[in-house]
Amino acid sequence: GSYLKNKIKAFGISPNKIKVIPCGTDQKLFKPINKKSARKKLKLPLNKKIVLFVGTIVNEKNPKRIASIAKQIPNRLFVLVGDGYMRKEIESYGLANLKVVGNRPQKEIPTWMSAADCLILPSKKEGFGLVLVESMMCKLPVIGSNVGGIPDIIDNNKNGIITNDFVSAIKKFDNKKFRGRLIKNAMKKVKANYTWDIVTKKMVEVYETI
Secondary structure, three states, X not given: OHHHHHHHHOOOOOHHHOOOOOOOEOOOOOOOOOHHHHHHHOOOOOOOEEEEEEOOOOHHHOHHXXXXXXXXXXXXXXXXXXXXXXXXXXXXXXXXXXXXXXOOOHHHHHHHHHHOOEEEEOOOOOOOOHHHHHHHHOOOOEEEOOOOOHHHHOOEOOOEEEOOOHHHHHHHOOOHHHHHHHHHHXXXXXXXXXXXHHHHHHHHHHHHHO
């Protein structure tokens, strides 16, 4: 990731001495299941488009922004999987189309991802953004803000969307052709860069040069 590499370079370390290895993701765990059965399992409505957020509900993740987006698209259900000190504030807005489900066990996360129509990550700060990779593995289209390591994972309009206009981006995925193309490209990218096998191989290569 160029973001992390630049942060380390700022300490005056030579770029040739920096090798960034991304976080790996368990392909056996993060894989898509049937959307309808995922929704039934999680007691989610079958007839609504669902926008998902997975992460801590803290200022860096910009949950107020999620509430503001939900207000602008009342016909979609926004589901926040996670907890944090801003949870009560977000729930106090009383939005009928925003539901906070709290922390869920990791093995259940792929089910939430399979049940949704897209994932949003409107962070103010982000180191790597592993949740984007996990979503891509579950064939869930992703939208992120242009901060931190997010642009290292998302190639805008190729395998996801980088934007400040989340409302328009969410609606873009209603286009089946566009959605399908991005999902296909996202799968290619994660299989080439973020599986445990690939990450392990990269780590071995680094150790062999020492």
